Amino acid sequence: MLDSIIFSQNNKSLIGLSNAYLDNLGKINVFAGTNNSGKSRTLRSCFQLSQNHRIFSKKDTLSVTQNSSLIDQFIQVMNQFQRRVSGMNQNFDLISLRKAITNATPSKGISSYNSLKLLIQEYRQLANSLLLQENVPSSILEAINSIERNFPTLWDLMAATSPNKLYIPILRGLRPLETEDGKHFSSKNLYKLRTTSDYFSGDPSMFTGLSLFEEVRSHLLGDHSKRETIKQFEQFLGTELFQDQITLIPREGQDTLFVKIGNEEEKAIFNYGDGMQTLITILFPVFINRDVETAIFIEEPETHLHPSFQKKLIELLKNKMFDKVQYFITSHSPFIINDPDVKVYHFSKSEETFCFKEISNDSNRLRLMGDLGISPSDMLLSNFVLFVEGPSDKVYFEYLLKKYHNLEVRKHYNIFLMNGDNYRHLFLGDNSFDEIMQLNRNIAIVLDGDRSKKGDHYSSDKTILKKLAEENEIMCWITQKREIENYIPFDVYKEAVMTINPDRLKIKWDAGDFANRTNLYEEKKSTQVSPKVTLSGNVLSKINATKTHSLDGISDQELREAINAALIPKQEKFGVGKMNLAKKVTSMEPEFVDSELRSFLKNLAERIQKANT
Structure with missing residues (x-):
């Protein structure tokens, strides 16, 4: 189980994040906030737990107290300084200092270590100011400065190892997409290929659902333990979701699983609804990895799920059989955010920087709900x-x-x-x-x-x-x-759009009832040739007059004029945020x-x- 994740400075800059670390992680960690608040970026970044991060686990033997020689040296120097500076006992509280050092262990989280670093920095600054007033050897200040310089950073202290991890993207489903011969669908995992191309490198551990057929088939054709795993998964689904006996059947010649419930006739899995397919897509990799400490990263699990299924999913993820599995989730769902057992981090954006804070009480949780438009x-x-x-x-x-x-x-x-x-x-x-x-x-x-x-x-x-x-x-x-x-009255709409986008000078407006008013085009100074060139009647008559319908007898000037008439301005598509537009329009208090x-x-x-x- 991960207790903390520390972001490298380079990675913080890359994703635009102001926070230095995620601390006090729980079993289920939910990243929530409005759209474009940095949730998904941070989730993907946390998934890449390697060169970009250090992890901090209570099971690690690594401890700040390994550096006891530096800490002991610091306390000795402070003792000397305290003896040389009379009446400073209230400022130099060595009991508090020793307490901070004791607390700076992995079992206390990385916040305590940061507190210790700040405390040493404060003592150094105080010592520096007092040296100007008291007859204290400069060697003491030099010793304090040396200790601060050599005190290890969190980055140096943390383990660079990565846990077993798995990513479940928003692109997921159980039905193959691409045909091989126009009749049979390919087993190619297009969802994984697309997600990897957009966000990752190499071959990340990812489950999209498209491999479920082959994975079930491989387990059923494998050794006894693998066959038992599928049998146990069937029992789990039967007990928790279907309240009946379940059998998963990878039919020969098919590309999707068939499911048999009790005495019913077996059916293709896509006949059981998107919600049930979503639950199986998420629960299968969780079940398969239950015996190994695994961090699973899930994008918006509520997609396609009825509210009752959203609650059921969280209940199942908390099942004791999954004690070794830890979850990192992005979500907008009030049913997930309101679960008392999940750890919620509220993401927001300030100018070009993303930040988050842990939700620690009900009032903060309600504030988050308000950000999501939920009361x-x-x-x-x-x-x-x-x-x-x-x-x-x-x-x-x-x-x-x-x-x-x-x-x-x-x-x-x-x-x-x-x-x-x-x-x-x-x-x-x-x-x-x-x-x-x-x-x-x-x-x-x-x-x-x-x-x-x-x-x-x-x-x-x-x-x-x-x-x-x-x-x-x-x-x-x-x-x-x-x-x-x-x-929205069209003149009000135009004014609102131009206020939101003052640099867009040549917007193509469409006042129609069926126009997409949040996806617009702007004409640019450069031009392109229209795919259809309309020739003048005079030029067409000359072409038709020739036996071969050639351009003989048509001057360069006439051709140039025809092409110039076909030049059209290049267009750039841009979006107008619906919420920004709504807030601007209503602030104008127009008549509808x-x-x-x-x-x-x-x-x-x-x-x-x-x-x-």
């Missing part, structure tokens, strides 16, 4: 709950309901973030909708239309959810326009005049007001 009553304990897809939607509806109907969030209603496609797991899972109805029937749901043009159909899942909501007399609005940003939006707001406000009477 305690988001768990449906509210008079009325509005479900929206993302944090920027939350900003707009808070503004709109306050401006037009004097309704305040957390007072009259609360907003629950579905985080994009998670509405499927929240409402369309087994009995999910009924369970929410049992908790609170005073709800409304807002979904982005996500259409590229007027004639496009809404997604089938959104259509199903809208019908289900209407059958239960629940408001469900699927925006007719692309998304909520398309309801769209009749569709205002009609929904009116009906929504009436329901909220009724729920509060």
Whole structure:
């Protein structure tokens, strides 16, 4: 088990991190914070525990007290100094110094060692100032300076060894992607290839799920102990997830596992839903490595998981059979962050520097929830709950309901973030909708239309959810326009974008109802030739007049004019952060005049007001 990780100065600079180390690590360590706060960078950096870091483990025999000769020498010098300087007992507290030295051991964590270093530095500075006032030999100061210079750094003291480690990236799944001959899928691990190409070097230890078929097959064809491992994993899944006997079957000629549950007919694993596949993808490598001390790094395990499955996953990771496994996780999930047994580190960004701090109490945990756009009553304990897809939607509806109907969030209603496609797991899972109805029937749901043009159909899942909501007399609005940003008055939207991006001088604007207002293009000074060149009628007539349809008889000037007409400015794509846009737009306090939006707001406000009477 790792107790601390110390970042090299070079690696700190590379990832833009201001912290020197992670200390007091637990079994499950969660990196949480807003997007682009440094969570994933730090997770990937910690995974590369080699030249970039030193590890600090309570099982290490290494101790600061190995340098007892330097420490003893320091105390002797301070004793001499104290005897020479009368009346300084209150400043030179050797009892506190000896206590700090005793505490500076691996069992106390690296913070105590840093405290000792700082204490020695403070004593040296005090001694230096007093030497100017008292008749004290300069040899004493020289001795103190020498001790400070030679005192080992944390980097030198820490072990450079690396534990067994495994990375589970956000790109994961159980179905191969690439075909070999148009009929059969390749066993090539494309998720691992892509993740390694983007973030790592060499051949990192990584599990994406694409190798599960071959790994199960290899174990079943291996020796007795390997076959027993799969049998035990089947028993584990059967007990903890399926409540029935489970058999994993790597069929000959297939590329995905088949699963047999109890007396049911065996089915391909992809027929059991994305949530179940995600749990198996994460739990298999944990189970396989349970007998070896292993650090496992997982990117956003809540992806594709219903809230109940998120809680179940954390419960399973804490299972005693995995005592030798330690976890480092990035997450936005309140169900993971709120687990009392996880160690949470709150990441944030200040200008160009990332930093984190350990969450030590409930108030700090609530502050983190606030950063993620989550409030305690988001768990449906509210008079009325509005479900929206993302944090920027939350900003707009808070503004709109306050401006037009004097309704305040957390007072009259609360907003629950579905985080994009998670509405499927929240409402369309087994009995999910009924369970929410049992908790609170005073709800409304807002979904982005996500259409590229007027004639496009809404997604089938959104259509199903809208019908289900209407059958239960629940408001469900699927925006007719692309998304909520398309309801911002266009002049307000342009001003907000230009304020956020003052250096973008030639933005290509699209006022359409289905334009992507957060992915824009800027025209550059340089040009490129359009893939289609339109010739003038005069030039076309001359070409058609020749028997061979050649360019004979057409002057260079005419050709040059045709090509010049086809030159178009080069374009550079850039993104506008949805949250930045939402905050800027609402700070301008504009009027939203769209009749569709205002009609929904009116009906929504009436329901909220009724729920509060």
